[in-house]
Amino acid sequence: xxxxxxxxxxxxxxxxxxxxxxxxxxxxxxxxxxxxxxxxxxxxxxxxxxxxxxxxxxxxxxxxxxxxxxxxxxxxxxxxxxxxxxxxxxxxxxxxxxxxxxxxxxxxxxxxxxxxxxxxxxxxxxxxxxxxxxxxxxxxxxxxxxxxxxxxxxxxxxxxxxxxxxxxxxxxxxxxxxxxxxxxxxxxxxxxxxxxxxxxxxxxxxxxxxxxxxxxxxxxxxxxxxxxxxxxxxxxxxxxxxxxxxxxxxxxxxxxxxxxxxxxxxxxxxxxxxxxxxxxxxxxxxxxxxxxxxxxxxxxxxxxxxxxxxxxxxxxxxxxxxxxxxxxxxxxxxxxxxxxxxxxxxxxxxxxxxxxxxxxxxxxxxxxxxxxxxxxxxxxxxxxxxxxxxxxxx
Numbered sequence: 001x002x003x004x005x006x007x008x009x010x011x012x013x014x015x016x017x018x019x020x021x022x023x024x025x026x027x028x029x030x031x032x033x034x035x036x037x038x039x040x041x042x043x044x045x046x047x048x049x050x051x052x053x054x055x056x057x058x059x060x061x062x063x064x065x066x067x068x069x070x071x072x073x074x075x076x077x078x079x080x081x082x083x084x085x086x087x088x089x090x091x092x093x094x095x096x097x098x099x100x101x102x103x104x105x106x107x108x109x110x111x112x113x114x115x116x117x118x119x120x121x122x123x124x125x126x127x128x129x130x131x132x133x134x135x136x137x138x139x140x141x142x143x144x145x146x147x148x149x150x151x152x153x154x155x156x157x158x159x160x161x162x163x164x165x166x167x168x169x170x171x172x173x174x175x176x177x178x179x180x181x182x183x184x185x186x187x188x189x190x191x192x193x194x195x196x197x198x199x200x201x202x203x204x205x206x207x208x209x210x211x212x213x214x215x216x217x218x219x220x221x222x223x224x225x226x227x228x229x230x231x232x233x234x235x236x237x238x239x240x241x242x243x244x245x246x247x248x249x250x251x252x253x254x255x256x257x258x259x260x261x262x263x264x265x266x267x268x269x270x271x272x273x274x275x276x277x278x279x280x281x282x283x284x285x286x287x288x289x290x291x292x293x294x295x296x297x298x299x300x301x302x303x304x305x306x307x308x309x310x311x312x313x314x315x316x317x318x319x320x321x322x323x324x325x326x327x328x329x330x331x332x333x334x335x336x337x338x339x340x341x342x343x344x345x346x347x348x349x350x351x352x353x354x355x356x357x358x359x360x361x362x363x364x365x366x367x368x369x370x371x372x373x374x375x376x377x378x379x380x381x382x383x384x385x386x387x388x389x390x391x392x393x394x
Contacts, residue, residue: 181207182210
């Protein structure tokens with residue numbers, strides 16, 4: 001039986017950054033965010049791989065994770081995602097096993113076919129081949145991670161007596177995840193190989209509608225291939241930015257939120273009227289979606305709780321809630337957003353305050369007995385000392 005108290009929480013970074021600021025500072029801020037999340041007790045942080053279009057500025061998530069891991073203590077890191085068609089499978093395995101050892105088991109290998117068409121174009125890869133290549137790469141990567149020798153030849157890589165000379169930190173292996181958006185492709189691939197599932201478009205209208213359907217596909221394919229569909233290994237992504245009030249949240253993001261719509265719309269040659277003002281972007285992102293990024297919560301912890309409960313009701317339960325992080329507020333407001341989530345949203349689902357609430361309720365329910373006993377003790381102490389009853393409660 002799924003229990004919401006078992007949920008984990010993390011952050012997913014593409015990372016999205018405005019095009020008019022210093023990328024060196026943006027990268028440092030992303031690393032600073034990792035230390036802040038670790039301090040707040042977040043369970044995971046994911047970093048994406050992209051090579052073009054300007055906004056998503058990390059081409060090597062493993063390099064980023066290596067730096068962030070040295071500055072943190074407990075948070076786990078996922079490659080969100082490693083685009084498998086862009087890399088020889090042996091190189092992918094060698095780099096991730098080294099990183100796994102360096103971090104002492106704090107790495108998750110997130111995999112995908114690659115999302116941005118310009119990335120594939122620059123490498124001479126036909127976009128129609130990317131999902132096929134992802135599947136072929138996994139057929140090589142998974143046995144290599146298990147310590148097996150692999151011989152395999154495709155139209156884009158060859159493995160001859162290939163083996164990974166480094167082990168995973170945990171002898172049981174490291175967690176491998178496949179990305180899913182709206183189609184069932186990710187669910188089929190994950191179920192075939194027994195991989196964890198990452199639903200990137202969970203809060204977009206079409207992605208939300210597909211959540212339970214795709215999980216059903218995943219369960220079926222897992223069973224057909226001898227794997228167990230474990231909800232604790234299912235991650236959902238939703239954009240969120242929090243403040244004490246909705247008005248304060250809107251004010252915090254208003255200066256830079258248009259950079260996100262600028263990025264999403266310009267790739268498609270669209271210039272909608274709602275993208276011309278910060279409030280227009282906020283309203284559209286709340287009510288619809290920016291591409292596949294989902295409907296955003298730009299508001300309060302209570303609104304974040306309501307959205308997560310909506311996702312739980314739709315799915316029947318999942319393992320980890322990942323906040324889609326967008327660089328759209330100043331550093332102090334950004335930190336405060338995650339502090340509010342950690343201090344007010346996480347305890348709601350973890351049920352961490354049940355004992356405190358019960359304690360106060362007991363005190364209220366038994367106030368006459370408890371306070372009567374206290375008054376009696378004070379009176380007795382006064383009488384014993386002065387030889388007469390106290391006239392005040394002191």
